[in-house]
Amino acid sequence: MEQQQxxxxxxxxxxxxxxxxxxxxxxxxxxxxxxxxxVVLGAAGAGKSVLLKLTMGLLQADEGxxxxxxxxxxxxxxxxxxxxxxxxxxxxxEGALFDSLTVGENVGYVFERMPAVSAEExxxxxxxxxxxxxxxxxxxxxxxxxxxxxxxxVAIARAVVGQPELMLYxxxxxxxxxxxxxxxxxxxxxxxxxRQVSSLLVTHRVQDAVLMARSYYDARHEKLVVVHDGxxxxxxxxxxxxxxxxxxxxxxxxxxxxxxxxxLCGQSDPYLQKFLV
Amino acid sequence: MGLLxxxxxxxxxxxxxxxxxxxxxxxxIFRSPHYVTDIVRQMDFIGFGSLPIVVLTGFFTxxxxxxxxxxxxxxxxxxxxxxxxVMLSLIRELGPVLTSLMVAGRNSSGIASELGSxxxxxxxxxxxxxxxxxxxKLVTPRLVATVVMLPLLTVIADFMxxxxxxxxxxxxxxxxxxxxxxxxxxxxxxxxLFQGLAKPLVFAFxxxxxxxxxxxxxxxxxxxxxxATTQAVVAASVMILICDFFLTKLLLWMFA
Numbered sequence: 420m421e422q423q424q425x426x427x428x429x430x431x432x433x434x435x436x437x438x439x440x441x442x443x444x445x446x447x448x449x450x451x452x453x454x455x456x457x458v459v460l461g462a463a464g465a466g467k468s469v470l471l472k473l474t475m476g477l478l479q480a481d482e483g484x485x486x487x488x489x490x491x492x493x494x495x496x497x498x499x500x501x502x503x504x505x506x507x508x509x510x511x512x513e514g515a516l517f518d519s520l521t522v523g524e525n526v527g528y529v530f531e532r533m534p535a536v537s538a539e540e541x542x543x544x545x546x547x548x549x550x551x552x553x554x555x556x557x558x559x560x561x562x563x564x565x566x567x568x569x570x571x572x573v574a575i576a577r578a579v580v581g582q583p584e585l586m587l588y589x590x591x592x593x594x595x596x597x598x599x600x601x602x603x604x605x606x607x608x609x610x611x612x613x614r615q616v617s618s619l620l621v622t623h624r625v626q627d628a629v630l631m632a633r634s635y636y637d638a639r640h641e642k643l644v645v646v647h648d649g650x651x652x653x654x655x656x657x658x659x660x661x662x663x664x665x666x667x668x669x670x671x672x673x674x675x676x677x678x679x680x681x682x683l684c685g686q687s688d689p690y691l692q693k694f695l696v
Numbered sequence: 697m698g699l700l701x702x703x704x705x706x707x708x709x710x711x712x713x714x715x716x717x718x719x720x721x722x723x724x725i726f727r728s729p730h731y732v733t734d735i736v737r738q739m740d741f742i743g744f745g746s747l748p749i750v751v752l753t754g755f756f757t758x759x760x761x762x763x764x765x766x767x768x769x770x771x772x773x774x775x776x777x778x779x780x781x782v783m784l785s786l787i788r789e790l791g792p793v794l795t796s797l798m799v800a801g802r803n804s805s806g807i808a809s810e811l812g813s814x815x816x817x818x819x820x821x822x823x824x825x826x827x828x829x830x831x832x833k834l835v836t837p838r839l840v841a842t843v844v845m846l847p848l849l850t851v852i853a854d855f856m857x858x859x860x861x862x863x864x865x866x867x868x869x870x871x872x873x874x875x876x877x878x879x880x881x882x883x884x885x886x887x888x889l890f891q892g893l894a895k896p897l898v899f900a901f902x903x904x905x906x907x908x909x910x911x912x913x914x915x916x917x918x919x920x921x922x923x924a925t926t927q928a929v930v931a932a933s934v935m936i937l938i939c940d941f942f943l944t945k946l947l948l949w950m951f952a
Contacts, residue, residue, distance in 0.1 A: 472821070475824075475825050477821050477824055477825065497824070497829070498829065501827040501828075501829070502827070504824070504825055504826070504827050505826075505827050507825070509822070509825045511818045511821065511822055512818070513817060513818065515817060515818040515819050515821065515822035516819075516822075517819055517822070517823075518813075518817075518819070528826050528828075529826050529827065531828070532729070532826075532827050532828060577826075
């Protein structure tokens with residue numbers, strides 16, 4: 420049981436990626452354990468989104484090894500990765516919904532390649548995922564008919580519908596108003612706590628990162644509860660602790676910090692301090 | 697030398713990428729899954745959607761061809777051969793080339809802008825992340841649809857061109873209708889038909905694959921989409937014209 424708790428879901432070992440002469444990521448190493456959330460912080464162009472795409476196998480590393488869900492994906496062919504990707508959910512920065520498909524078709528897209536799932540079962544699961552993001556009424560609408568925040572919520576529904584073991588969020592609250600951003604973060608925390616899904620959350624909003632580290636979803640009252648220092652952990656979900664959320668800060672493609680929120684707060688590096696202001 | 701080397705490397709890389717995309721798109725025809733609904737939808741868009749421009753282009757090309765040839769033939773007192781000249785020019789050359797150029801203008805650009813927008817809005821990455829191969833879902837259906845529809849559109853354009861030629865001969869040159877159709881019909885041989893149908897079949901590959909290549913290699917946001925669209929039309933049109941010369945040479949050699 421102890422061994423299962425420390426199972427590594429994703430691991431980067433000395434990964435380097437270049438685009439021509441430009442080094443996007445240099446010598447990055449970290450591990451993501453089952454149930455853990457890794458918040459990836461960094462300035463624009465630091466390599467945060469690239470890190471997620473490498474985890475998904477959408478880009479191939481030039482050097483180093485990447486292991487995801489027990490499989491080394493560094494040198495795998497694109498067609499061999501499709502099966503693995505069904506166990507990973509990814510929320511893209513702008514949602515990346517398919518314009519020509521309805522919301523229902525977008526969310527149910529993953530079932531197109533799963534003949535074992537019947538049409539009725541697929542629709543039931545799509546509606547359940549849309550209910551999770553509180554958008555079941557948009558089933559027949561097209562993405563162009565939705566607001567920016569609603570599109571992000573549909574993107575979350577599309578990512579969680581296949582019940583993934585690993586979730587990748589690429590700046591899910593970027594460019595949103597505070598109310599919508601809080602709603603999106605509540606969904607992210609809820610998804611983490613409901614199924615103990617491991618997550619890589621890329622963001623440049625430190626308030627999202629702190630919320631992720633210090634809050635849990637109270638299913639009974641259907642709201643986020645923030646746990647303060649020294650506060651009671653009795654009501655928190657099973658396995659929840661401050662240590663389950665760790666931080667990875669990138670600076671121009673290199674690791675500037677890797678550790679817990681408390682350790683991050685104790686850093687004197689001006690670059691890291693900027694994130695905590 | 698460094699700059700020249702970079703440009704040369706870029707070109708070689710582009711040829712390599714284009715060849716890889718083409719090989720994968722062709723190979724997908726024999727590999728499941730097959731997106732039949734997407735093929736039918738593309739056939740409707742590329743084939744039926746291009747019908748108005750193909751009909752108009754064909755009709756007026758035939759009409760102006762009759763007008764020009766009749767004037768020249770009149771100096772030799774051979775206006776009766778107008779139908780034959782219109783028929784041969786259309787079937788062998790103008791029908792396939794003009795139809796392909798019109799379809800390239802409409803569809804290579806359409807394909808490039810659609811796929812380019814999908815690239816910049818990360819929809820292609822999302823598709824890959826959801827376990828779907830974009831070359832199977834997006835490229836192969838467009839290729840199959842164009843290969844099926846372009847020869848059919850060419851046949852329609854040829855027929856409309858003949859009608860246009862007839863309209864000019866009858867209403868302007870005041871030729872006997874049966875004389876026009878008789879000379880046109882008797883001029884036609886198997887060789888002409890083969891040429892007329894083999895060309896659009898090859899051009900269809902250019903129209904679809906060039907559009908897909910430029911669309912999928914889009915970079916640089918919305919400005920990049922515009923650039924990809926323009927490049928696709930220019931590259932497809934130039935490739936059609938160059939390919940037409942070598943194809944004609946090859947077909948003439950085959951039937952020599």
